[in-house]
Amino acid sequence: MSPDELLALDAEHVWHPYGPMPGRVESLLVTEASGVRLKLADGRELVDGMSSWWAAIHGYRHPVLDAALTAQAAKMSHVMFGGLTHEPAITLARTLVDLTPEGLAHVFLADSGSVSVEVAIKMCLQYWQSVGRGAKRRLMTWRGGYHGDTFHPMSVCDPDGGMHSLWRGTLPEQLFVPEPPAGFDTEPDQAYLDVLAAAIENHADELAAVIVEPVVQGAGGMRFHHPGYLRALRELTEVHGVLLIFDEIATGFGRTGRLFAAEHAGVTPDVLCLGKALTGGYLTMAAALCTAEVAAGISRGEVPVLAHGPTFMGNPLSAAVANASLGLLANGGWAADVARIERGLLAALEPARDLGSVVDVRVLGAIGVIQLDHPVDMATATRVVTEHGVWLRPFRDLIYTMPPYISTDEDVSVIAEAMLAAAAKA
Numbered sequence: 001m002s003p004d005e006l007l008a009l010d011a012e013h014v015w016h017p018y019g020p021m022p023g024r025v026e027s028l029l030v031t032e033a034s035g036v037r038l039k040l041a042d043g044r045e046l047v048d049g050m051s052s053w054w055a056a057i058h059g060y061r062h063p064v065l066d067a068a069l070t071a072q073a074a075k076m077s078h079v080m081f082g083g084l085t086h087e088p089a090i091t092l093a094r095t096l097v098d099l100t101p102e103g104l105a106h107v108f109l110a111d112s113g114s115v116s117v118e119v120a121i122k123m124c125l126q127y128w129q130s131v132g133r134g135a136k137r138r139l140m141t142w143r144g145g146y147h148g149d150t151f152h153p154m155s156v157c158d159p160d161g162g163m164h165s166l167w168r169g170t171l172p173e174q175l176f177v178p179e180p181p182a183g184f185d186t187e188p189d190q191a192y193l194d195v196l197a198a199a200i201e202n203h204a205d206e207l208a209a210v211i212v213e214p215v216v217q218g219a220g221g222m223r224f225h226h227p228g229y230l231r232a233l234r235e236l237t238e239v240h241g242v243l244l245i246f247d248e249i250a251t252g253f254g255r256t257g258r259l260f261a262a263e264h265a266g267v268t269p270d271v272l273c274l275g276k277a278l279t280g281g282y283l284t285m286a287a288a289l290c291t292a293e294v295a296a297g298i299s300r301g302e303v304p305v306l307a308h309g310p311t312f313m314g315n316p317l318s319a320a321v322a323n324a325s326l327g328l329l330a331n332g333g334w335a336a337d338v339a340r341i342e343r344g345l346l347a348a349l350e351p352a353r354d355l356g357s358v359v360d361v362r363v364l365g366a367i368g369v370i371q372l373d374h375p376v377d378m379a380t381a382t383r384v385v386t387e388h389g390v391w392l393r394p395f396r397d398l399i400y401t402m403p404p405y406i407s408t409d410e411d412v413s414v415i416a417e418a419m420l421a422a423a424a425k426a
């Protein structure tokens, strides 16, 4: 089939993320990807500034990841995880326990980020049920978050961004506090800390857990906050008997400059969600890790098991690639790469501040954001960045990048130039 025929069928039959049906926005047809480059059917090559949504941290067709995948496929692609187990999943769980903050001991391998959030929530609700506090089944979060698109995760997404008005009566009504004050380097605001303290104290009897994205709120608005708020949440939840879930599906594996964003705060949550870059962007896999205390609580209950078991749980191909990706991170070279990308983005995005329509420019780790004073015109933005040889996917008033860690200085400056051009025109 010709590219045009494929695109016509795509528009007619294929749902895309947050897409209308029939499709109105024409997608770009990708035929190959290697390194940081996407190759399109019309011969163009684009530098990928999105890492396929935070995931492809080592770039595409990485020889080590390719080899791990092929070697595993030659042994077995999948077996059920009920009653059977295998080395790739065992090694992965063990490595995740080693790498993540001290105290997380048990690993549930899920098949997508949203499902890992479902499992994390289930762990917390079931924990309280098991220890005889079944009334504790509400969640608290701050506004501006994103935790996935299935129903329970949706209930803790930002109520406006997550379109909660559409789902009134369907979604559980969770407890929201205002979004955390902006700025990774801005010292915590006492008035806001008081808001957190009052909410947790007043609702302790009904709260199962507080769930937040640590340090960076991603798809909810690309906002950064001071790690002090996370330390406060840890103390408050401990004092008032509430569990704490960190959703590091976007921030995990080095993106913010530390292997996990929780390290900026030096705290361990009771439950931690990982996904996206877990397999280096190759295959879908996520994880929910919990402490021994959470697991022991669940095991004391009337139903002493965690009642969840995805068909493709622990998929060996995903686990083998995840192990290879963690192996690439193990030599520590990622830290210098992320710091180098951070310096490149800081310098190259700075001129955006002079554009009249730009309200903020912010960089943390390998994340660069230009915020406009109006919603981005997607069609114009996409045309402008692709003309600059770059792939970006702005949303709302945000033009942002989180490039693969292997991006060269040259790649970073090409991405930044495209962002500036889009900010000027879209």
Ligand SMILES: *Cc1c(COP(=O)(O)O)cnc(C)c1O
Binding pocket: 112, 113, 114, 115, 117, 146, 147, 148, 149, 213, 218, 219, 247, 248, 249, 250, 275, 276, 286
């Ligand atoms: C992407 C994301 C999710 C959802 O993960 P999926 O794999 O898309 O289901 C949840 N939380 C955060 C913070 C994310 O960035």
